[in-house]
Structure formats: C-alpha cells, structure tokens
Amino acid sequence: MLTLGVDLAAADKRTAMATVEWLPGRAVVRDLILNVDDVRIVEAGGHVDKVGLDCPLGWPEPFVALVQAHRLGHVAVADGEGAQWRRRLAYRLTDEVVREKTGIIPLSVSADRIAHAAFRCAGLLAMLAAAGHDVDRGGGGRVVEVYPAAALYCWGLAHRGYKGRGQQVQHADLVTALRDAAPWLDLGMFEGLCRCSHDAFDSVIAALNARAAAIGLAVQPSDDQRPIARVEGWIALPTGPLSNLIHGADE
Structure with a gap:
C-alpha cells in the first residue's frame, strides 16, 4: 500500500507532500518534497491508495446558506441566538466532533485565514475528480481530510508548540518522539528535512493518518452524519495507537 500526505498551503510555497510505502512490519518514506503545485499533487494521487489532505x-x-441569503438581503437571526448562530457559521460538524473528542478547536474555514488554503483545495478537488479519482469529502473515496495536530494528540505525541520561528528545538524533539513511538517508520534520507521543516513533518503525519483511514482505524461519519460530511468534509481522526498502523501491511 502507498499513502500520500499533503500539507496544503494557499500557494505552492509551504505546500509539502510525502509518499509512504507500507511493507510487512515497516513503513518507508519514499518521497518528500516542498513547494508542490496542484498538477504534481494530482499526478502523485494517481499512484497511491489513499491521499490525506x-x-x-x-x-x-x-x-x-448565509452567503446566499445575504446576497438577497434575507438574513434573519432569532433573538438571543446570536452566539450559537455565529458558531454554526464558523464550525463544521466535523470540527465539533474533533473538539468533543480531543479538546482541540480546528481553525474555522469560514472565519480564519485557513480559508485561503481551502479556496485552493476546492480547485484541487475538482482537478482530482476530473482526473478520474473518487473524491468523496466524507472520506469514502481516494481522498480523506486529515488534521495532523489532532492525529498527534490521538497518538499521544505533542501537538502544539512545534511551529513558527524559534521552535526548532521543540520541532526536532517531536521528530525524535515520533521515531521512538514508531520505530518501524523509516524516514531515511528525509529525516533531516522533517527536522528542519514542520511542513514536511506534517505531510508525513498526513500520510500516516491516510493509512489509518485506509485500513479502518479512523473515525467515520455515522449514517446520520454522512450526508453533511460529504458536503462539508470530514476529519479522519485516528482511533488507535500508532503501532496499529503497521498491522495488516501488505505482504
């Protein structure tokens, strides 16, 4: 099995992509690149079993619905419901599930700067679909939404404080912690890149998370949640320890 992890930024710069091959008793990072464009992501997606975005x-x-209503001048807010109304506008169903299960509050795709990356992602999903890939925003197809911070939390690893300027030590410590927790993961020649770039590191985590989704070790939407998940997207939270990812690898 091959999984692809993409840490998608608004532009090619700061976008990283990792390919992980799953073998008996081990997993190997086969490729890890920075500054990736959409064409390269679509091309790589055609050679793997699961893509974690x-x-x-x-x-x-x-x-x-608000944007559509606002365009026509028909927005109405019930008395006393302003705060809850705004929260429903800001957070998806899957964001609320992540908050409930991990205590982590995902960035709001409608109210935070992550929307710029989501604009790009919308076009990328269309490109993947046009290339013949099964794109199900609920995670049932080749593509699945992942959230590295939440995945790290689920796997018992540090999920905060390793990004940004002045965080090189914390970031390097996290790579060491990952190696200790997953001795079967071979970073190979890409270990140095993982240590110096949190974008590269996050793409590897995304590829591991994609593996969890591919083998049924991630939270899936219920029958009631699935129709919304297929529209809003669904974060595939891992449901077991890192060691479970290596079980059932291809012989």
Missing part, C-alpha cells in the same frame, strides 16, 4: 474540504452548510 491537511486542509478543510468544504464549508459549514449554514455559512453557505
């Missing part, structure tokens, strides 16, 4: 795959349905 670190980016919201859609917007909250109430937010979409």
